[in-house]
Each structure stands twice: as structure tokens, then as C-alpha cells.
Amino acid sequence: MVFAKLAQLTAASLAWSSPQQQRLQLENMKAADSGYFHWAAIKPSTSFAWHDCFGDFKCARLQVPMDWQGHSDEANKTVELAVVKVEATVPVTDPAYGGAVVLNPGGPGGSGIGQVLRGGKNVRTLLSAGPDSGNGEGKHFDIYGFDPRGVDNTTPTIICQPDSIAAGKWQIETNAYGYIGTSDTSFDNVWASRRALAEGCSKRYVEQARINGIAKHVSTAAVARDIIEIFERHDTDLEFVKLGEYCWLGGPINCPLYDEDGPAAIIESVAKIIADFVMSLSRVFRDIVYHPLREFTVTAQILYDISQRNGSSFASYKRAHLEPRLDHALGEACLSDGPYSEACGGDDGAASFAIACSDGQSRLGQTKESYREYARKIQAQSRLIGEEWAVIQLACTAWHARPAWRYDGNFTAKTAHPILFVGNTIDPVTPRRNIALMKKGFVGAGELHVDTEGHCTYATVSMCAGRVLREYFQTGKLPKAEEGEQVKVCSPDRLPFDAYTELADVPLSEGETDAEMWEALVGLNRIWP
Structure with missing residues (x-):
């Protein structure tokens, strides 16, 4: 009950990597660039x-x-x-x-x-x-x-909203609905809202494929081939x-x-x-488990303030990180090019639907009750972020565009050079146990175990992990396990609540001398993703 209520109160809070956040950050960088x-x-x-x-x-x-x-x-x-x-x-x-x-x-x-x-x-x-x-x-x-x-x-860009204002309004509506399970009506509301957007958007791309056809060509298979091309053009x-x-x-x-x-x-x-x-606090919890070192302190302060019936810090947090900006008129380029044009900025998050639905098997036509049962299984895996992850595939039940190229496997290979897999002790998204499965498929693969919490290595600050990564890129050498260990294990240099904050100076750990690496690790922890 407590978690459901908190999730309902906080569904509008920070998402780790929303296109809206990234666009705002880029706009700020553009504004600082005199050349724009x-x-x-x-x-x-x-x-x-x-x-x-x-x-x-x-x-x-x-x-x-x-x-x-x-x-x-x-x-x-x-x-x-x-x-x-x-x-x-x-x-x-x-x-x-x-x-x-x-x-x-x-x-x-x-x-x-x-x-x-x-x-x-x-x-x-x-x-x-x-x-x-x-x-x-x-x-x-x-x-x-x-x-x-x-x-x-x-370009072409997947665009599901006519303009940035419509995208912002839809985001506000979505925040108000919360996640699956946050209230008695949330599943019905989220089901209807996301399916309506996905169906309308995907049908427009299917029926108007002659315009650009991009919705059929955003699968991981095509993107992987793009990466090869980037390397070949670099060569x-x-x-x-x-x-x-x-x-x-x-x-x-x-x-x-x-x-x-x-x-x-x-x-x-x-x-x-x-x-x-x-020439949402649900999303706050999501942020905690993704980036505990960076977020534990600020989240603890927010929760304490709420317990004291003071919601000002939480309101500031939401305003700074997620709430869409509607305080602007549509630009001249948007008015000239018209709705659903790239100039109108209605692409907020739309590509995630297209990519996720292209990579998975078709869910088109999956019934409401069938999806509800699937959602319950996802929720059961985590009471902190299960509700958020249960929403991800929902749009695919109404996404009509299917990929022209979808790779089904096999996911094994003998690579030209052994792969180094890196995993944290507790990762809410890519648990370390998955590394064992991946290593079986790639001949000679190595592993680095970072003994910390959070998603990806930049969730913490570890000079040991930094040295292993640099050595791998410099020499190609895989890390060797210490005596008594099966794989190389690195510890974090900082922990939540040890006075590490997002803005404070962070001195180099005792015994370390590579200040540039330390600053790079701290920098990544503070700004990624």
C-alpha cells in the first residue's frame, strides 16, 4: 500500500534517460554555443x-x-x-x-x-x-x-505527436495516470492511453510508408549494420x-x-x-537503483521532507528533471512545415516504441487480460521498479509496423578479440548472472565484477575498474582474477552517504595518483546517462 501510494504521488518524477531530458540538455548546450x-x-x-x-x-x-x-x-x-x-x-x-x-x-x-x-x-x-x-x-x-x-x-525521425506542445501534454497525462498497479484504475488508463498513441502513430507510418518507410527499418539489426558502416567510413x-x-x-x-x-x-x-x-517517487526509486551513489542522498532528503509534510524539495526535483516545457510557442519552422514535421519536435520518446516493438516478436492483438498477467510477472520481480518496466512492452500490443530485418540469433560467435563483460553486484536492469550466459556464447570472453550497486559501471566510482577498462583498450588484455576469486573483482572508492554529492568537490582516493582518471570517473557518474 505504501509503495503504491508513493508511486501514485511520484509518477511525474525523474526518468533516467528520457528523450525530453536529453533534448533539454542539448538545447542548453546549443544556447551556450555562440554559433548555435x-x-x-x-x-x-x-x-x-x-x-x-x-x-x-x-x-x-x-x-x-x-x-x-x-x-x-x-x-x-x-x-x-x-x-x-x-x-x-x-x-x-x-x-x-x-x-x-x-x-x-x-x-x-x-x-x-x-x-x-x-x-x-x-x-x-x-x-x-x-x-x-x-x-x-x-x-x-x-x-x-x-x-x-x-x-x-x-533523419527520417519517428514522430508520433504533431508538435512539442502536444507531446508535452501527453506526457503530463501519462504522469497523472501513473504506472500499472499504482491505483485501481491505472492499468485501464495506461492501457488505453499508450495503445491509442501507438496504434495511431504506427498506422500512419504503415499507411503512408511511401513518404519515408522508416518505421520498418529501426531494428537493432539495421543499427548494428550502421555501426559497421561508421567504422568502415572511419577506416x-x-x-x-x-x-x-x-x-x-x-x-x-x-x-x-x-x-x-x-x-x-x-x-x-x-x-x-x-x-x-x-556546408514519479516510483521513478525516483528507479533513479536510486540505477545511480545509488549519485541519488541516495538527494532522495533521502526528499523522503524526509515529505515525512515532515514538506513537498517543496520534491516539487523542485520534478520541475528540474522531467516536467515538459509548455511555456513556448511553436516556432516559425514548425508552422511552415506543419504537424508531424521534424521542425515541430513531436518525436518525444516515439522511437523507443518503434525500436522495442521491432526487436521483439509481434504482440499485436495481445488481449488486455493476457498483458495484465504478463505485467504481474514483471511487477513480482521488483516492487521498486517492476511497475515501470511492466509498461515498456504495452505499446507493442497496438504497434502495426513490423521490421523488414529482424535478427533472431544465434547469439554466439568467436570474435576477432575476446570480449570483456562488466557487471555490478546488484544491477536492477542487467543482473550480473546474465554475464555467465553471455560468456558461454563468446569464445574466450572475460569478466570484470564491480562490487557495487546500480546500472552500469558509471553508477559508481572505482579506480580499480577504471584501470581494468583502460588496460583492456590499451593492450587488449583481459583482467586476471585474484587468488581465491573466479573473476577479477573491483571495489568502489565511494559509497552512498559518505559525503559524496553531485556538486561537492571529490578528492582523489588515498593512495591514488591519476587525478585525470578520477575526474573522468566522477564526471561520468554525475552526468550519465
């Missing part, structure tokens, strides 16, 4: 043509086939992937350049652009060579992020770098692009030429 970067200003290309963006980041729009297999009605259409990178601290011509690390955003429906803008520099620090690299040896990496198909800055860039080396060796007589400052200067000059040419 516009993705539409970049002409898409089948190779990377990088542009300055968001201060010292680089952005590009990579054009890829909408249908990689070429069997559907969309065989001749394309997708324009929004890609951002944090450049390595050494030029690509430097022997220490290690290549690109591509981050795959979660969700589904999360923005990889926002992910890298917020934490890409910290990831670069974490994985690249540090002060312990002898004689200046070690690798330095570019960090890439991208918005997957249908998401945010990648093409490296071949392009050879142009600079050969030009410099050829000299000014043989190469009109020659620059006495060396190959890097030649490539920079060519790149500039190209650029110029192309």
Missing part, C-alpha cells in the same frame, strides 16, 4: 565530412541505405545518421593514434549525440593512455556517438590520411597541396576545403 549549431546545415555524405559543432566537437551526417538488404519498398531510400566525435588528443598521423571507439546509446531510443556531448571527453580520458604509460607509449582514441535510426537528430578516413603523408613525401613540385608543416597540416587544409564546400 544546426544539423540541417550539414549536407549528408556517404563518407565523413566533419564540421565544427558544440564548441570543440566535430559533427557529420553519414548517409546510409534505409534497407541494408535491399528487399523492401525502401530499397532506394536513405537514412542520414547524426554522428559526433571527440577527437583524440593526438593527430591521426601520430603513431599513438589508436582509432575510434563508438558508443552505442541505450534506451531504446536514447541519443548518442547527447551521450557524447555530456560524457565523451571523460570516456576519452578513461580509455586513452594515462600517466602510467611508459616512455610516452600508449594509444589515444577518438570517441564517436550517434543517434540511431528514427531518433532525434538522425576510409585513415586511408585519406595517407594522402597527406604521400603528399608531404612527394614535395611541393609533385603535390599542389603540400604544406611544409607536415602531413597533419595537409589533411587539416584538405578537411577545411571539404567543409567549406559542403
Whole structure:
């Protein structure tokens, strides 16, 4: 009863990675950028043509086939992937350049652009060579992020609402309904609301497939192929770098692009030429179990204030993190392009429906009672976040678009290099026991066990884990277990309620010397996801 009441009171609170939050964060970054970067200003290309963006980041729009297999009605259409990178601290011509690390955003429906803008520099620090690299040896990496198909800055975008105001109103309505099980009527309300949105949206894409057809091409299979293309285009860039080396060796007589400052200067000059040419408390609990180190303290304060009949801190928390912004008029571009256009910003969370429903088996036509029974099983797994997770698949019972390419397995392989799986002792989403299953499918795979709570390694701050990850990217070596342990185990350096807060200075742990790695780990914990 207590948990149900709290969930009902707090269904409008923070979601860990909502597109709405990410969009607000990006808008703030854009506002701080004197140049106010516009993705539409970049002409898409089948190779990377990088542009300055968001201060010292680089952005590009990579054009890829909408249908990689070429069997559907969309065989001749394309997708324009929004890609951002944090450049390595050494030029690509430097022997220490290690290549690109591509981050795959979660969700589904999360923005990889926002992910890298917020934490890409910290990831670069974490994985690249540090002060312990002898004689200046070690690798330095570019960090890439991208918005997957249908998401945010990648076009075409999955759009289920006519504009941002309609999307905000729907979010307020959804918050008021709560989650399945938060009241006697919540299941009926959530069932009707989410199905209505999913049915109307998916039917519009099915019936108007001739417009773009994107709803059939957002599955993980297609996105995985996009990631391969990102790597292949990056490798093409490296071949392009050879142009600079050969030009410099050829000299000014043989190469009109020659620059006495060396190959890097030649490539920079060519790149500039190209650029110029192309121009709820339920959700609070969810946040606790995802990010205990970061959220325990503030949540404890909120709960204490509520117990004292003071809801001001909770109201501030909701306003800052989730409540949609309706204090604006629709822009001129939206009024010009019309409802459901990308300019109107009605894509809030819609891609998550399309991706999740594409990856799973069809639930279309599943009855209300059948789904209620499924929801009960999910709720039984966790009284803290079970109600939220029970909602995720509901839209699929009314989602009509089916994927042109869906991968069913098998999920086993002998990879070119052994995979390192990392898991926390208590993870509410990807429990560590799943690693044992994954390791069986991938020959030679290793494991790092971080003895902490929360979702993903950035839920805590552990220099031990940071060193293992850096070593893996620097040398490819898998961590070795200590005596008496089956796998490598790392402990956290900070714990909830030990004076660690989101804003306070966090001194380097005793005995540690790599301040840059420490700052990167703390930074990721505070800003991701």
C-alpha cells in the first residue's frame, strides 16, 4: 500500500534517460554555443565530412541505405545518421593514434549525440593512455556517438505527436495516470492511453510508408549494420590520411597541396576545403537503483521532507528533471512545415516504441487480460521498479509496423578479440548472472565484477575498474582474477552517504595518483546517462 501510494504521488518524477531530458540538455548546450549549431546545415555524405559543432566537437551526417538488404519498398531510400566525435588528443598521423571507439546509446531510443556531448571527453580520458604509460607509449582514441535510426537528430525521425506542445501534454497525462498497479484504475488508463498513441502513430507510418518507410527499418539489426558502416567510413578516413603523408613525401613540385608543416597540416587544409564546400517517487526509486551513489542522498532528503509534510524539495526535483516545457510557442519552422514535421519536435520518446516493438516478436492483438498477467510477472520481480518496466512492452500490443530485418540469433560467435563483460553486484536492469550466459556464447570472453550497486559501471566510482577498462583498450588484455576469486573483482572508492554529492568537490582516493582518471570517473557518474 505504501509503495503504491508513493508511486501514485511520484509518477511525474525523474526518468533516467528520457528523450525530453536529453533534448533539454542539448538545447542548453546549443544556447551556450555562440554559433548555435544546426544539423540541417550539414549536407549528408556517404563518407565523413566533419564540421565544427558544440564548441570543440566535430559533427557529420553519414548517409546510409534505409534497407541494408535491399528487399523492401525502401530499397532506394536513405537514412542520414547524426554522428559526433571527440577527437583524440593526438593527430591521426601520430603513431599513438589508436582509432575510434563508438558508443552505442541505450534506451531504446536514447541519443548518442547527447551521450557524447555530456560524457565523451571523460570516456576519452578513461580509455586513452594515462600517466602510467611508459616512455610516452600508449594509444589515444577518438570517441564517436550517434543517434540511431528514427531518433532525434538522425533523419527520417519517428514522430508520433504533431508538435512539442502536444507531446508535452501527453506526457503530463501519462504522469497523472501513473504506472500499472499504482491505483485501481491505472492499468485501464495506461492501457488505453499508450495503445491509442501507438496504434495511431504506427498506422500512419504503415499507411503512408511511401513518404519515408522508416518505421520498418529501426531494428537493432539495421543499427548494428550502421555501426559497421561508421567504422568502415572511419577506416576510409585513415586511408585519406595517407594522402597527406604521400603528399608531404612527394614535395611541393609533385603535390599542389603540400604544406611544409607536415602531413597533419595537409589533411587539416584538405578537411577545411571539404567543409567549406559542403556546408514519479516510483521513478525516483528507479533513479536510486540505477545511480545509488549519485541519488541516495538527494532522495533521502526528499523522503524526509515529505515525512515532515514538506513537498517543496520534491516539487523542485520534478520541475528540474522531467516536467515538459509548455511555456513556448511553436516556432516559425514548425508552422511552415506543419504537424508531424521534424521542425515541430513531436518525436518525444516515439522511437523507443518503434525500436522495442521491432526487436521483439509481434504482440499485436495481445488481449488486455493476457498483458495484465504478463505485467504481474514483471511487477513480482521488483516492487521498486517492476511497475515501470511492466509498461515498456504495452505499446507493442497496438504497434502495426513490423521490421523488414529482424535478427533472431544465434547469439554466439568467436570474435576477432575476446570480449570483456562488466557487471555490478546488484544491477536492477542487467543482473550480473546474465554475464555467465553471455560468456558461454563468446569464445574466450572475460569478466570484470564491480562490487557495487546500480546500472552500469558509471553508477559508481572505482579506480580499480577504471584501470581494468583502460588496460583492456590499451593492450587488449583481459583482467586476471585474484587468488581465491573466479573473476577479477573491483571495489568502489565511494559509497552512498559518505559525503559524496553531485556538486561537492571529490578528492582523489588515498593512495591514488591519476587525478585525470578520477575526474573522468566522477564526471561520468554525475552526468550519465
